[in-house]
Amino acid sequence: MRPLIVANVEQLESEMFLVAILYGADGLCADKIIVKFDGYGDAFERLKKLGGDDFELYTADKQLFKGALEVAGIAVSIKRPSDVDDTRREIELIADLLREVHEIEPVIKEERPKPSKLRGFLVKKLEKILMKLRGDYDYEI
Structure with missing residues (x-):
């Protein structure tokens, strides 16, 4: 039986990593x-180097798939990304360590401002008006 490698190119912040897992028989x-x-x-x-000269490769990365078709052995x-999500879990397990070792700066997400109280009040009123207009019927919009 050939060795099986599950591999993907995963992104952590702004850096890309090759994550490959070798499974035994x-x-x-x-x-x-x-x-x-x-x-x-x-x-x-x-x-x-990981799998030898002859192995099976499962990937969700289209470029990795395309390139592997041209490599002998x-x-x-x-596969679907959900079928090979082992690679994503592996990188998430040591994400903090990778950030520290490779000096990756965390991406700062901009927080959306909270809507004003007046806007929230108007949205609730308009939703109530819509519910009364629709009545007990289901309308497809």
Whole structure:
């Protein structure tokens, strides 16, 4: 049986990482790598080091899938992101450590201002008017 690698290119803040998990014949994690993404050519070299010359690759990344089709010894399958979300979980587990090691600045999200009390009051009144106008009927809009 061929070794199985689940790999994706995951984003953490502004940086991209190659996350690859090698599963053994028993279905348990045998090894994994999380490295800065330096292009698809480098990614295939790292995957070859991890899985050997002949392995199966599951990915949700279209570019990784496309490139793996051209590499001998890789039997690649494209999967839904939910099927290969192991890579996302792995990067989230050590996100703080990756931010510290690679000196990644956190992205600051702008907070939306709260609507004024007058606006909230008007929205509630308009919703009540709409409910009375619609009555007990269901209208499709």
